[in-house]
Structure formats: C-alpha cells, structure tokens
Amino acid sequence: MFNQPKKAHGAGIRAVRHLLPLLLGASMLAISLPAPAQSTATQSNQPSMKSETAKNGISMDMRGSMMEMRKSMNAMKPSGDIDYDFAAMMRVHHQGAVDMAELELKKGQDPEMKQMAKEIIADQKKEIAKFDEWLAAHPKPSK
Numbered sequence: 001m002f003n004q005p006k007k008a009h010g011a012g013i014r015a016v017r018h019l020l021p022l023l024l025g026a027s028m029l030a031i032s033l034p035a036p037a038q039s040t041a042t043q044s045n046q047p048s049m050k051s052e053t054a055k056n057g058i059s060m061d062m063r064g065s066m067m068e069m070r071k072s073m074n075a076m077k078p079s080g081d082i083d084y085d086f087a088a089m090m091r092v093h094h095q096g097a098v099d100m101a102e103l104e105l106k107k108g109q110d111p112e113m114k115q116m117a118k119e120i121i122a123d124q125k126k127e128i129a130k131f132d133e134w135l136a137a138h139p140k141p142s143k
Contacts, residue, residue: 061103069096081141088140091131094124 072092079085101117101124108114 061107062100065096065099065103069093069099072096079141084135084138084140087131087134087138091128091135094128094131097124098128 069092073089076085076088076092079088098121101120104113104117105121108117
C-alpha cells in the first residue's frame with residue numbers, strides 16, 4: 001500500500017472507512033465485557049488490580065448514566081410538533097449532562113474537570129428550567 005500512488009491510497013482509506021463502525025462496535029463490546037477472572041497467584045503479582053477495578057467501575061457509572069439518558073430519549077414518542085419534541089428531548093439530554101457532571105464531582109480527581117462539572121451543572125440547570133417553562137406553556141400536542 002505504501003508503494004501505491006496517492007490516488008489508490010485514497011481508495012484504500014475509503015474502503016477502510018466502511019469498516020470503522022464495525023471496529024468501533026467491537027471495541028465498545030470489549031470495553032463492556034467483564035475482565036476474565038485471574039488466579040490468586042496472578043493477582044498477587046498485580047497490586048494495582050483493585051485500583052483498576054475501581055476505575056472501570058467509575059467508567060461504567062458514567063456509561064450507565066449515558067445509557068439511561070439514551071433510554072429516556074428513545075422512549076419518547078414523537079408528538080408531530082418539532083418545537084415540542086426539541087424541548088422535551090433536549091431537557092432529557094441536559095439532565096443527562098447534569099447527571100454525568102454530578103458523577104464527576106462525586107468521584108473525579110482533577111480540579112479542572114471538577115470545576116468544569118460545576119459550570120456544566122449550573123448552565124444545564126438554567127436551560128432545563130427554560131425548557132420546563134416552555135413545556136408548561138405548550139402542552140404536548142394531541143395527534
């Protein structure tokens with residue numbers, strides 16, 4: 001592939017691009033699968049195993065938060081009114097951001113990320129209030 005002219009190289013990239021979703025899906029599956037059990041002899045040689053498990057648990061908490069947000073959004077039935085649907089779905093989306101930011105505050109270590117989480121919570125809660133206000137004034141349309 002390195003000896004091919006640039007034009008052919010571009011075609012190769014286009015061909016590989018179609019594999020990207022499959023590769024990403026496989027890597028996400030690998031991330032979500034539990035790690036294989038290890039013998040106690042192996043575990044004693046790895047003192048950081050406990051901290052790795054804790055890190056994975058926190059990552060799974062964050063992933064779980066995202067999954068809940070998606071689940072809520074997917075459960076919403078379209079009303080036929082784009083404005084209403086936008087407000088209702090964005091409200092859920094913003095609440096997901098608040099939930100993730102609260103998890104960062106609770107379990108995060110980096111001061112910069114914790115500060116960003118505080119800002120996100122404040123900003124998103126203001127926008128959620130605006131969506132709530134708008135939704136209260138515009139009941140869900142009946143089909």
